[in-house]
Amino acid sequence: MAHLFKPTYSVRNKETGVAMTKKAKHWYVEYLDAQGIRRRKKGYTDKAASQQLLAELVKRTSLEQEGVVDPCAEHRQRPLVEHLSAYRTHLKAKGDTEKYIDETVASITTVVGECRFLVIRDLSASRFSRFLADLREKGRSPRTLNSYLTAIKGYSRWLVRDYRSERDVFAHLSRINEQSDRRHERRHITQKQFANLIRETKKAPPFRGLSGPDRAMLYMVAAYTGLRRAELASLTPKSFDLGSSSPVVTVEAASSKHRQKDQLPLKSDLAAKLACFLVRKIPSAPLWPGTWRNRSADMIKADLALAKIPYKDEIERAFDFHALRHQFLSSLAEQKVHPSIAQKLARHSTITLTMDRYTHLHAMDLQGALESLPKLPDDSTQMSESAKATGTDEILGVSLGVSLGVRSVFSCPSVSSGGKDAVKKTDADNEIPTSLNGDPVSVCPDESLADIGKKSGRPGGTRTPNPLIWNQVR
Numbered sequence: 001m002a003h004l005f006k007p008t009y010s011v012r013n014k015e016t017g018v019a020m021t022k023k024a025k026h027w028y029v030e031y032l033d034a035q036g037i038r039r040r041k042k043g044y045t046d047k048a049a050s051q052q053l054l055a056e057l058v059k060r061t062s063l064e065q066e067g068v069v070d071p072c073a074e075h076r077q078r079p080l081v082e083h084l085s086a087y088r089t090h091l092k093a094k095g096d097t098e099k100y101i102d103e104t105v106a107s108i109t110t111v112v113g114e115c116r117f118l119v120i121r122d123l124s125a126s127r128f129s130r131f132l133a134d135l136r137e138k139g140r141s142p143r144t145l146n147s148y149l150t151a152i153k154g155y156s157r158w159l160v161r162d163y164r165s166e167r168d169v170f171a172h173l174s175r176i177n178e179q180s181d182r183r184h185e186r187r188h189i190t191q192k193q194f195a196n197l198i199r200e201t202k203k204a205p206p207f208r209g210l211s212g213p214d215r216a217m218l219y220m221v222a223a224y225t226g227l228r229r230a231e232l233a234s235l236t237p238k239s240f241d242l243g244s245s246s247p248v249v250t251v252e253a254a255s256s257k258h259r260q261k262d263q264l265p266l267k268s269d270l271a272a273k274l275a276c277f278l279v280r281k282i283p284s285a286p287l288w289p290g291t292w293r294n295r296s297a298d299m300i301k302a303d304l305a306l307a308k309i310p311y312k313d314e315i316e317r318a319f320d321f322h323a324l325r326h327q328f329l330s331s332l333a334e335q336k337v338h339p340s341i342a343q344k345l346a347r348h349s350t351i352t353l354t355m356d357r358y359t360h361l362h363a364m365d366l367q368g369a370l371e372s373l374p375k376l377p378d379d380s381t382q383m384s385e386s387a388k389a390t391g392t393d394e395i396l397g398v399s400l401g402v403s404l405g406v407r408s409v410f411s412c413p414s415v416s417s418g419g420k421d422a423v424k425k426t427d428a429d430n431e432i433p434t435s436l437n438g439d440p441v442s443v444c445p446d447e448s449l450a451d452i453g454k455k456s457g458r459p460g461g462t463r464t465p466n467p468l469i470w471n472q473v474r
Contacts, residue, residue: 002029002030002031002032002054002057002058003029003030003054004027004028004029004043004047004050004051004054005027005028005030006023006024006026006027006028007023007024007028008021008022008023008024009021009022009024010022025045026042026043026044026045026050027043027044027045027046027047027050028040028041028042028043028050029041029043029050029053029054029057031054031057031058031061032061033061033064034061034064034065035163039057041053041057075120075159075163075164075165076119076120076121076165077119078119078120079118079119080112080117080118080119080120080122081112083120083159083164084105084108084109084112084155086162087105087108087155087158088101088105090158090162091104091105095259103147104151104154107147107148107151107152108151108152108155110148111128111131111148111151111152114131115127115128115131120159120164120165123156123165123169123170124169125169125170125172125173128152128170128173129173131148132145132148132149132176135148142176142177145176146175146176149170149173149175149176150175152170153168153170153171153173156168156169156170156171157171184318185315185316185317185318186317186318186319186320186322186323186326187313187317187318187319187323187326188319188323188326188327188330188331189309189319189327191331193307193309194223194327196307196308196309197219197303197304197307197309198216198219198220199307200303200306200307201215201216201219201303201306201307202216203306204302204303204306207292207295207299207302208290208291208292208295208299209289209290209291209292210288210289210290210292210299214287214288215292215299215303217273217274217277218232218287218288219300219303219324220270220273221249221270221274222321222324222325222328223324223327223328223331224266224267224270224328225249225264225266225270225328226264226325226328226329226345226346227249227251227264227325228257228322228325229293229296229321229322230255230257230293231251231255231256231257232288232293233255233286233288233292233293234251234252234254234255234286235249235251235286235287235288236283236284236285236286236287237278237281237282237283237284237285237287238283238284239251239252240266240271240274240278242266242271242274242275242278246265247265247266247268247271247274248263248264248265248266249263249264249266250262250263250264251263251264256347257347258347258349262347264345265345296320296321297320297321299321300319300320300321300324301320304319325346328345328346329342329345329346329354332345339351339354342354
């Protein structure tokens with residue numbers, strides 16, 4: 001129930017060292033709101049004024065439960081900047097990284113400022129859409145526009161869930177198709193190129209305190225595990241279990257992108273290389289320390305230059321540090337690994353992301369997939385067996401060019417010709433094809449349909465050499 005109180009706190013006497021209990025100067029009120037949540041609010045130094053505040057809060061709660069008072073009325077008057085401060089605290093309590101929180105709050109602050117959103121009632125989807133349209137005219141990429149959209153939609157959903165707003169005005173807005181205008185396409189390189197990259201990197205000078213051999217091992221672990229940059233930077237020798245029959249690497253939840261502890265299997269030859277690499281490392285220290293992660297693109301670009309591998313190919317696809325993750329999944333696809341297994345190794349929430357974004361298949365790969373299909377069925381064999389079963393094999397053989405391709409009317413110059421292009425005769429070939437009434441019929445394409453009709457006594461307008469049809473129109 002609602003009550004009024006003064007909280008107590010302990011202080012230690014500086015002279016005697018004895019702890020003493022004191023009461024706060026202000027009164028505090030505690031009550032249950034309309035949703036049944038216990039609330040505590042700071043009152044006044046005057047007890048009577050604090051009792052009046054408590055009575056007003058209890059009365060307002062009763063009216064809210066009856067639907068008379070809007071529970072969001074108080075929040076509507078507060079500036080959005082104050083709500084944003086509470087939203088930052090919410091994101092931090094969720095366990096999001098400081099970098100993510102800073103980027104999200106910065107995006108929301110930009111939207112609030114550019115769209116002139118002062119309080120909650122100013123939020124407008126149409127005004128925000130105009131803001132995005134202006135950015136697109138200035139040449140900003142769809143991915144940038146989606147970052148603003150994601151930030152403001154998350155903020156609006158939180159306002160509703162925290163009973164600060166009645167509705168989410170941005171709920172109906174959908175993401176922009178990034179595939180229509182991707183500004184930074186990535187690619188993977190061949191295994192020969194990757195081997196050359198590792199070989200040249202081992203001989204390269206240090207980059208931001210990271211030696212060439214250390215970078216070479218970093219690239220191999222990234223390309224054979226699919227770990228992200230931040231996850232790799234968090235690894236220590238203790239993260240690896242190489243003694244078991246199934247070696248694994250563990251990524252702690254604090255460093256994982258989806259905030260869950262992950263254990264990933266390691267390729268056996270990679271585990272063997274890591275065992276030698278970890279011998280000279282401090283067990284509790286990061287394997288790849290320093291600030292390289294802030295300039296990882298420049299780092300791998302310099303090593304690619306030493307290996308004489310272009311950073312971008314002829315269609316402007318880049319091979320930056322994150323492309324090593326693309327390299328991992330594309331290699332799995334080339335080895336015909338099932339998509340669901342690749343998804344688990346990549347730790348993706350959907351199979352669509354795994355297949356659409358991280359597998360770079362060439363035209364030859366697609367052609368090879370088609371050539372691996374079973375051979376087409378032999379139509380000639382099926383036609384021959386069907387014709388023999390009905391007793392019309394000779395007639396159909398004449399009308400269809402002898403079973404669709406064995407002696408086709410489109411490839412045979414003449415049955416009776418003796419030239420080099422003539423089809424080799426058999427005993428059956430010596431028999432001249434006849435119609436149902438015994439008239440000879442030519443199957444040579446050199447003769448027009450009209451000539452065939454004249455020789456057989458059939459109308460010249462009949463557009464078929466099928467003797468069955470001729471017999472009907474005679």
